[in-house]
Amino acid sequence: MDSISLWQFCDILQKTQQGIPHAKGKIYVQSQGIATTPNAAFNWNTFLQRSEINQSADNLHIFLLICGLRQVKDPLYLVGAFSEWHQEEPNVYLVIVGPEVDPVFTREVKAKVKRAAGVRLIAEMPQGDLHAVVKNCFAVVNSSVSEGMSAAILEAMDLEVPVLARNIPGNAAVVKHEVTGLLFSTPQEFVHLAKRLVSDPALEKEIVTNGKVYVRMYHSWQVERDTYQQLIRKLEGCSED
Structure with a gap:
């Protein structure tokens, strides 16, 4: 099922409360809180070596796709187009990282990635x-x-890293094109936008800055924690009554 944005949900909630007056004050909306904790001891060069990535390539650019290996995540969607780009520009790499959720599909992914430069x-x-x-x-x-x-x-926004996301409702709900990230609809458009991002440091900086601000404003883990603490205290108060 396609998702809806937080703002669309809030609009639905407001209409629901108007139709059910006794629900007022009993429904709360709390967006997902985000906290990132990079391992300070992590060795990037060792990671590149284990991934068989040419560390000596000039101006190396690693694009990271984080997903469980299952069809809904479509990890093979960009592989063909990206491989063609890599053959033109050997300094770009696509790294797919995630658990092997679907064994049958995982074998298909491994076979295709093995053949993709x-x-x-x-x-x-x-x-x-x-x-x-x-x-x-x-x-x-x-x-x-x-x-x-x-x-x-x-998490990428919180870590001040640019995001390129497929233009589907769930992604478009958090990524505003050319503001907090870039949205693509085809593999070819992805490559076009990725090349643009590589060659335009000003665009990269703007997206990173806006993404960080967005997460701080709407996905603060401190706010999420405080919301649940307040709800627990309220429930405890009700139980005492």
Whole structure:
């Protein structure tokens, strides 16, 4: 099922409260809170070496796709187009990292990635190491067919890394094109936007700055914590009555 934006949900909630007056004051909306903890001891050069990425390539650009290997995440969507780009520009790489959720589909992914120049497949990593990889990569990619609210996108924004996301409702709810990230509808458009991002440091800086502000304003883990603490105290008060 396609997701809706927080603003659309709030509009639905407001209309619901108007239709059900006794629900007023009993419904709360709290967006997902985001906290990132990169492992300070993580060795980026060792990671590149293990991933068989040419560290000597001039101006290396790593695009990171974080997803479980299952069809809804569509990890193969960009592989062909990206591989063609890598053959033109050997300094760009696509790294797919995530757990092997669907064994049958995982075999298909491994077989295709093995034949694709410039594309690497990495096993699931501890969260701190993954956040360190995000912090060091050039951009985070989302190519899902359907998405709720992608934690990987929000974490990239929090870590001040650009985001390129497939233009689906769930992604478009948190990524505003050319403001907090870039949205693409085809593999060819992805490559076009990725090349633009690589060649335009001003655009990269603007997206990173706006993304960080967005997460702080709407996805603060402190606000989420405080909201739940207040609700618990209110419930405790009601139980005492």
